[in-house]
Amino acid sequence: MYLESILVLSQTHDEVHSVDVANYLGYSKPSVSRAVGVLRDRGLLDMDEHAHLILTEAGRAIAEKVYERHLTIAEFLGKLGVQASVAEADACRIEHIISDETFRAIKAHLQ
Amino acid sequence: MYLESILVLSQTHDEVHSVDVANYLGYSKPSVSRAVGVLRDRGLLDMDEHAHLILTEAGRAIAEKVYERHLTIAEFLGKLGVQASVAEADACRIEHIISDETFRAIKAHLQ
DNA sequence: TATACAAGTTAGTTTACGCTAACTGACGCG
DNA sequence: CGCGTCAGTTAGCGTAAACTAACTTGTATA
Numbered sequence: 001m002y003l004e005s006i007l008v009l010s011q012t013h014d015e016v017h018s019v020d021v022a023n024y025l026g027y028s029k030p031s032v033s034r035a036v037g038v039l040r041d042r043g044l045l046d047m048d049e050h051a052h053l054i055l056t057e058a059g060r061a062i063a064e065k066v067y068e069r070h071l072t073i074a075e076f077l078g079k080l081g082v083q084a085s086v087a088e089a090d091a092c093r094i095e096h097i098i099s100d101e102t103f104r105a106i107k108a109h110l111q
Numbered sequence: 112m113y114l115e116s117i118l119v120l121s122q123t124h125d126e127v128h129s130v131d132v133a134n135y136l137g138y139s140k141p142s143v144s145r146a147v148g149v150l151r152d153r154g155l156l157d158m159d160e161h162a163h164l165i166l167t168e169a170g171r172a173i174a175e176k177v178y179e180r181h182l183t184i185a186e187f188l189g190k191l192g193v194q195a196s197v198a199e200a201d202a203c204r205i206e207h208i209i210s211d212e213t214f215r216a217i218k219a220h221l222q
Numbered sequence: 223t224a225t226a227c228a229a230g231t232t233a234g235t236t237t238a239c240g241c242t243a244a245c246t247g248a249c250g251c252g
Numbered sequence: 253c254g255c256g257t258c259a260g261t262t263a264g265c266g267t268a269a270a271c272t273a274a275c276t277t278g279t280a281t282a
Contacts, residue, residue: 017229017230018229018230019228019229019230027269027270027271028270028271028272029229029230029231030230030231030232030233030270030271030272030273031269031270031271032230033229033230033231033232034231034269034270035269036230037231051229051230077213077216080213080216080217080219080220081216081219082210082212082213082216083212086210086212086213087213089210090208090209090210090213093208093209094205094208094209097201097204097205097208098201098204098205099193099197099200099201101193101194101197102188102191102193102197102198102201105188105191105192105193106191108192109191128259128260129259129260130258130259130260138239138240138241139240139241139242140259140260140261141240141241141242141243141260141261141262141263142239142240142241143260144259144260144261144262145239145240145261146239147260148261162259162260
């Protein structure tokens with residue numbers, strides 16, 4: 001979720017700070033600070049000297065995978081007749097828990 | 112998940128014990144014992160003098176709702192072409208997180 | 223230049239939910 | 253009769269991920 005948020009925010013902001021992620025997700029600054037530390041330890045993002053959050057290649061790959069799932073699932077739910085705002089919210093939860101196989105089936109169904 | 116397990120087990124067992132739930136879910140006895148305590152405090156189940164687990168009306172309602180979701184989602188994923196065992200596993204996770212609206216849309220689609 | 227705010231971190235708390243180890247109590251069997 | 257086993261509970265641990273309070277630090281402005 002954090003990686004995905006950074007990716008999404010980077011599409012509309014030149015630079016992404018921890019505080020932007022906190023506002024976007026509705027979390028506290030310390031929660032984001034902790035998460036950034038964990039993700040940095042795992043080699044998924046870096047912070048430059050101005051505290052801008054930069055996804056590494058590995059982090060960007062994960063973020064893009066999750067974001068693609070998000071868009072696909074939300075579109076899929078929309079086609080099932082689910083209201084857009086609800087589809088968004090459910091996509092946020094579903095994107096993290098379904099198997100690759102189920103995701104591929106959903107994607108194939110849309111095409 | 113616990114309530115749903117008790118409902119499912121009660122379909123094949125005359126009586127459901129904590130240890131049955133533990134085996135079914137692959138959790139330890141203390142984990143089930145704690146969960147049973149929490150669910151009892153919330154008025155969702157009772158234990159009789161022989162430690163049989165009995166769902167209350169409220170508990171049964173939740174268990175049936177979740178179980179219906181499980182069956183419906185698994186069937187839905189099956190129709191999308193997801194392998195049965197994977198559909199089962201994904202249904203287990205999805206059933207707990209989707210909104211009522213999304214569930215209704217899935218159910219309507221099957222009919 | 224001093225102050226005040228904004229961003230980020232540190233420290234410590236809470237809740238949830240797994241676990242193991244060890245205790246209690248009932249029950250069957252040699 | 254006593255002993256082992258099985259079910260359930262208690263106590264305590266670990267991790268994850270949220271929180272608040274309070275600290276640091278850098279920057280902008282009055």
